[in-house]
Amino acid sequence: MSDAKSLFKNVRVIIFIIALLASIIAIHPGYTSGEGTTSNLNYGLDLEGGSWLQIKLQGALAQVDADSGMIVSEMVEPVIGAPITITENKLEGNGLSEAENSITFTTDVPVSSSELELLEIGRVSVDRLNQETTQVTIFTSKESLIRLYLASSLDSEVITFDEGEGLVYEIRTAVSEEELEALMAKVGGSILKNEDGTSSYKEGVSVQTRDLTRDILNDKLNALGLKDIPVRTVGEDYILIDFAGIDLATAKDIAEKPGKFEIRINTTGTETRHVLYGDSIVSVGIPGFHDNQWNTPFTLNEAGALALQKVAIETGAVDNPSAHYLTMYLDENVVYSAPLSYSAASQLKEAPIYSWQASTGGDEEAKAQAQALQIHLRAGALPVNVVLVGSGHVDAALGEQFKTEALIAGLLSLLAVAGVVFRRYRRPEILIPMVGTSISEVIMILGVAAAIGWQMDLAAIAGIIAAIGTGIDHLVIITDEVLYEGKLPPTKVFVSRIGKAFGIIFGAAATTIIAMSPLVVMGFGALKGFAITTIIGVFIGVVIARPVYGVVIKEMLEAGDASAARKGEISADE
Numbered sequence: 001m002s003d004a005k006s007l008f009k010n011v012r013v014i015i016f017i018i019a020l021l022a023s024i025i026a027i028h029p030g031y032t033s034g035e036g037t038t039s040n041l042n043y044g045l046d047l048e049g050g051s052w053l054q055i056k057l058q059g060a061l062a063q064v065d066a067d068s069g070m071i072v073s074e075m076v077e078p079v080i081g082a083p084i085t086i087t088e089n090k091l092e093g094n095g096l097s098e099a100e101n102s103i104t105f106t107t108d109v110p111v112s113s114s115e116l117e118l119l120e121i122g123r124v125s126v127d128r129l130n131q132e133t134t135q136v137t138i139f140t141s142k143e144s145l146i147r148l149y150l151a152s153s154l155d156s157e158v159i160t161f162d163e164g165e166g167l168v169y170e171i172r173t174a175v176s177e178e179e180l181e182a183l184m185a186k187v188g189g190s191i192l193k194n195e196d197g198t199s200s201y202k203e204g205v206s207v208q209t210r211d212l213t214r215d216i217l218n219d220k221l222n223a224l225g226l227k228d229i230p231v232r233t234v235g236e237d238y239i240l241i242d243f244a245g246i247d248l249a250t251a252k253d254i255a256e257k258p259g260k261f262e263i264r265i266n267t268t269g270t271e272t273r274h275v276l277y278g279d280s281i282v283s284v285g286i287p288g289f290h291d292n293q294w295n296t297p298f299t300l301n302e303a304g305a306l307a308l309q310k311v312a313i314e315t316g317a318v319d320n321p322s323a324h325y326l327t328m329y330l331d332e333n334v335v336y337s338a339p340l341s342y343s344a345a346s347q348l349k350e351a352p353i354y355s356w357q358a359s360t361g362g363d364e365e366a367k368a369q370a371q372a373l374q375i376h377l378r379a380g381a382l383p384v385n386v387v388l389v390g391s392g393h394v395d396a397a398l399g400e401q402f403k404t405e406a407l408i409a410g411l412l413s414l415l416a417v418a419g420v421v422f423r424r425y426r427r428p429e430i431l432i433p434m435v436g437t438s439i440s441e442v443i444m445i446l447g448v449a450a451a452i453g454w455q456m457d458l459a460a461i462a463g464i465i466a467a468i469g470t471g472i473d474h475l476v477i478i479t480d481e482v483l484y485e486g487k488l489p490p491t492k493v494f495v496s497r498i499g500k501a502f503g504i505i506f507g508a509a510a511t512t513i514i515a516m517s518p519l520v521v522m523g524f525g526a527l528k529g530f531a532i533t534t535i536i537g538v539f540i541g542v543v544i545a546r547p548v549y550g551v552v553i554k555e556m557l558e559a560g561d562a563s564a565a566r567k568g569e570i571s572a573d574e
Contacts, residue, residue, distance in 0.1 A: 007551065007552070007555050010551055012547045012548050012551055013548055013551060013552075015544060016440070016544055016545065016548040019444055019447075019540075019544050020440055020443060020444060022447060023443050023444045023446065023447020023448070023450075024443065024447065025447075026040060026447040026448075026450040026451045027039050027040055027041060027443070027446050027447055027450045028040045028450070039450070040450040041446060041449060041450050041456055042449075042450075042453055042454070042455045042456065043403065043455065043456050043457070047400075047402050047403045047406065047456060047457055047458065050242065050243050050246050050251075050393070051242075051243045051246055051248040051250075051251040051391065051392065051393045052240065052241065052242050052243065052251075052390075052391065052392050052393075053240070053241045053243070053251055053252065053388060053390070053391050054234070054238060054239070054240050054241075054388070054389055054390035054391065055238070055239050055241075055386040055387065055388055055389065056237055056238055056386065056387050056389045057204070057205045057209070057210060057213060057237050057238070057239070057384045057385075057386055058173060058174040058205075058384055058385040058386060058387060059170060059171055059172050059173060059174070059203075059204060059205040059209065059384050059385075060170075060171045060173075060174070060175050060176075060177075060180065060201065060202065060203055060204070061168055061169070061170050061171075061200075061201070061202045061204065061205070061206065062168070062169055062171070062177075062180060062191050062192075062199075062200050062201040062202065063166050063167060063168055063169070063191070063192040063200040064146060064150075064169055064180070064184050064189055064190070064191055064192060065146075065184075065189050065190065065192055066145075066146050066149070066184055066187045066188060066189025066190075067187055067188030067189060068089060068091045068103060068142045068145050068146075069086040069089050069103065069105075070186075070187040070188045071145045071146065071149045071187045072084070072086065072103055072105060072121070072138065072145065073086070073105075074149065074186065074187055075119055075121060075145075075148070075149060075152065076105070076116065076119070076121075076136075079115060079116065079118075079119065080107060080109055080111055080115070080116075081109065082107050082108065082109040083107065084105040084106065084107045084136075085105055085106050085107070086103065086104070086105050087104050087105060087106055087135070088102075088103070088104040089103045089104075090102050090103065091103055091140070091141060091142040091145070101139070101140070101141060101142075102137050102138060102139045102140070103137070103138050103140070104135065104136065104137045104138075105135075105136055106129070106133050106134065106135050106136070107133075107134050107136070108132050108133060108134075109134065110128075110134060111126055111134045111136055112126065113125070113126045114351075116136065116138070117354075118302070118354075119148070120148065120299070120354070120355070121138055121140055121144070121145065121148055122138045122139050122140030122141075122144065123138070123139040123140075124136065124137070124138055124139075125137040125138075125139070143160060143167060146169065146189075147159075147160055147169065149187060150169060150171060150183070153183055154171060154173055154175055154183075155173070156171055156172050156173035156175075156385075157172045157283055157383060158170065158171050158172065159172070159209075159286065161206065161208070166192070166200075168200075168206075170205060170206055170209060172205065172209065172383055172384040172385070173384070173385050174385060177191065177199065177201040180201065204236055204237045205236070205237060205384055207236060209383055209384060210233055210236055210237070210239070211233070212374075212375070212383055213239060213382050213383055213384060213386075214231050214232075214233055214239055215375050216375050216382055216383070217231045217239065217241065217382070218231050219330075219375050219376065230242050230455060232528070238389070239386075242455075248391060248392075248393045251391075252388070252391070260277070260278070260329075260330070260331050260332070261277060261278030261281070261328070261329070261330050261376070261377070262274065262275075262276070262277050262278070262328070262329045263275045263276050263277075263308075263326060263327070263328050263329075264326075264327050264329065265311055265312065265315055265317060265324055265325070265326055265327070266315075266323070266324050266325040266326075266327065267315050267324070272327060273311060273315060274311075275307060275308050275311050275326070276300070276303075276304045276307050276308060278377075280300050280301055280303060280304025280307070281298055281299070281300060281301075281304065281377060282299045282300060282301050282304075283298065283299045284296070284297070284298045284299075284374055284377045285297035285298065285299075285374075286374070287367070287370035287371050287373075287374055289362075289367075292362045293359040293360070293361065293362055293366075294359070294360045294361060294362065294366045294367045294369070294370040295357040295358065295359050295360070295370065296357070296358045296360070296370045296371075296373045296374050296377065297355065297356065297357050297358075298355075298356055298358070298377050299354055299355050299356070300353075300354050300355075300356065301354075302352075302354075305352035305353060305354045306352050308348075308352065308353070309348050309351070309352040309353070312324070312340065312345070312348050313348065313349070317340055317345060317348075318340075318345045318346070318348050318349050319345070321339050321340035321341065321342055321344070321345040322339045323339070324339060324340065325337050325338060325339050326338060326339070326340060328358075328373075328376065328377070330376045335372070335373065335376040336358060336360075336369075336373050336376065338358070338359065341359075344356075358370075358373055358377075360373065402458065406458060406461045409461075409465070410442075410461065410464065410465060410468075413465050413468060413469075414435065414438060414439070414468065417435075417438070417468065417469075417472050418431060418434075418435050421434055421435070421472070421476075424476075425479070425483075429553075429556040429557060430479060430553065430556070430557075432556070433549060433552045433553055433556055434472070434475050434479070434549070434553075437471070437475060437545050437546075437548070437549045437552075438468050438471055438472060438475075440545060441467065441468065441471055441537060441540055441541050441545050442464060442467075442468065444540045444544065444545075445464055445467065445533065445536055445537050445540060446464075448536055448540070449533075449536075454529075454532070454533075455529070457529055459527065459528075459529040459530040459533075460529045460530065460532075460533040461533075462530050462533075463529065463530040463531070463532070463533025463534040463536075463537065464533055464537060466530075466534050466537070467533065467534055467536075467537025467538060467541065468537075470508075470509075470512060470534075470537070470538055470541070471537070471538075471541045471545065471546075473508070474505045474508065474509075474541065474542075474546055475546070475549055477501050477504055477505060478498065478501045478502075478505070478546065478549060478550055478553065479553065480501075481497040481498065481500055481501040482494060482497055482498065482501075482550075482553060482554070482557070483557075494554060498550050501550075502546070502547075502550075505542060505546060506542065509538050509539075509541075509542045512534065512535075512538050513535050513538060513539070516531040516532075516534050516535050517531070517535075519531035520532055520535070
């Protein structure tokens with residue numbers, strides 16, 4: 001009895017018991033007459049039933065070049081309704097330099113800077129040379145002109161990035177190589193070639209755009225209260241979404257429906273007034289760092305810009321901007337709130353502002369907030385066009401059958417392991433703590449899954465079974481080291497052998513975790529769930545369960561040897 005009391009005073013055992021009880025609380029198992037068994041565990045599509053959607057991201061990547069003068073003519077002449085003559089072109093290169101170069105043209109009709117600024121081609125300077133000639137200078141860059149020309153011609157967002165092999169234009173809509181070539185030829189340009197002579201055109205999107213689309217879908221689904229819906233990337237151009245417990249028609253509606261984005265302005269006290277909805281946001285840029293601040297740029301259409309100017313003037317925000325916060329909501333949740341800057345307030349007195357910057361601060365947390373705001377500003381509208389290329393439905397009854405069969409498979413695995421262990425040692429004092437340790441590990445894995453909201457699917461259950469197998473291997477190593485000579489050794493020798501056993505176990509566990517890590521990082525669909533569950537199981541086993549087993553097995557073997565010795569004494573007396 002004193003040995004049992006000392007066992008429960010052991011720090012490792014106390015931690016083990018606390019972890020086990022916490023896991024049971026997290027799982028919260030129960031039973032109701034209407035629903036049967038209940039718990040906090042979340043089941044995936046293959047165990048719960050539901051629907052899945054596979055969508056393809058449409059876009060194109062290419063390196064292109066064009067005549068900047070022809071682009072200006074192509075974009076400006078339809079707006080002013082007259083031809084122009086390029087008189088000076090200082091635009092050079094095709095890089096990402098922010099240095100403002102200029103291009104100058106003349107025309108024989110009156111031109112206002114406001115009508116050209118609506119094109120967003122750069123800062124505009126207009127001079128009336130005489131009664132018949134107007135001179136216009138546009139301060140911009142060649143890269144900006146090409147990007148705006150493509151965006152206007154294809155009615156799509158176009159971004160640029162440079163990964164060391166030249167400037168790449170990402171067109172966020174479906175466009176064939178032939179269509180893009182014809183479009184560039186119209187302004188004296190073409191698609192550039194790679195060093196090996198092949199075309200730089202590539203169908204698809206960048207990894208950054210793919211991940212942004214995935215994050216927006218995640219954000220939208222969570223905002224709708226549909227938690228624990230996994231959104232996984234498959235390759236560079238596909239995204240797979242599992243809707244456990246949701247029928248196919250509802251799943252399609254959820255995926256296609258944008259979130260509700262709204263900007264409101266503070267009037268007096270806590271009262272606010274509507275300014276605009278998300279459909280007034282034309283484009284959202286990539287967060288950048290300047291003026292010691294992280295900023296997320298976005299552009300409003302004419303109706304949105306006029307509405308913001310009107311409300312800012314009527315509420316007095318242009319006169320006292322610090323007292324009138326602009327607050328952004330996504331599905332009625334606040335995602336950003338800040339006052340107007342004094343420079344913006346001053347400009348709004350004179351004219352509407354189309355291009356805005358939402359500042360979040362200068363540290364790493366501010367950077368994360370700016371990146372999150374980029375997602376929120378899109379209000380669930382994806383950055384690229386998508387097409388549904390696959391869908392399916394798993395019947396709830398079939399999911400319940402999978403759940404039952406998975407449970408049976410787990411129990412059979414445990415029984416098989418128990419049979420092998422008993423055949424090897426033929427000692428209940430070894431079998432009971434070994435099987436008990438394995439069961440406790442399963443409970444703790446499920447407890448972690450319930451606590452973090454991880455969905456349990458067939459891959460995760462396979463990971464649990466793999467963790468059980470790995471755990472039994474480790475427990476056998478401990479037992480064999482302890483019973484190296486067929487009996488429990490003295491304490492000093494026992495400690496030495498346990499240390500040797502754990503050296504082997506830690507090495508094996510590290511190898512398993514390292515081997516599974518690429519599957520977690522690279523995210524190969526269902527294999528990611530298998531890898532994560534296996535890693536969690538191995539970590540729990542090595543940190544919590546294995547040390548306790550080493551303590552318990554010593555007490556059990558000592559009790560068994562003492563019992564055997566007493567029986568031997570009774571037999572001798574008889």
